[in-house]
Amino acid sequence: MKRREDLTTPRTAGRVGVSYDSDTFGRFSESIANFLGTARFLVWQTVVITVWILLNTVLPARFQFDPWDRGLVLLTLVLSIQASYAAPLILLAQSRQERRDRVTSQNDREVAERTQADTEFLAREIASVRLTMSDMVTGEAFEDRLDRLTEVVERLATQVEQLTHDADAGTAELRDSP
DSSP states (O other): OOOOSOOSSOOOOOOOSOOOOHHHHHHHHHHHHHHHTSHHHHHHHHHHHHHHHHHHHHSOGGGOSSOGGGTOHHHHHHHHHHHHHHHHHHHHHHHHHHHHHHHHHHHHHHHHHHHHHHHHHHHHHHHHHHHHHHHSOOHHHHHHHHHHHHHHHHHHHHHHHHHHHHHHHHHHHHHHOO
């Protein structure tokens, strides 16, 4: 490795030239992880392993491709390869699901915040309307006030008539007196 004096820029890694679409590969890994987690896969794997073992134990030695006496080495190798590929694909699918869940929960938080702000605004508006409505006169209260005003006006009219009558009587007395 050649030593550089300028350490501010990262070294460019020599790539082989393999490029792939990470989203497509992610979807592919999720489909595999979804298949590996089904009962159908477990049934098929059980059938294949059972047939494999039967073929390598029941058939004559010259037709066995993975003899029992050697410990089914090929079956062990196949299952190891399957596990070595399945584990990272499952982890990749889980991390993609985790990212989706994180985005979904962030969106849910934003919606909840907006909903709470809208609810608080509506509560303030309802309180304002209640205050405005409490200052308004209802039909029944208006009739009560109108009845009281009518009574006051009638009393005032009676007093005015009384005063007018008294004034007329006083004027008549003054005319009649010498």
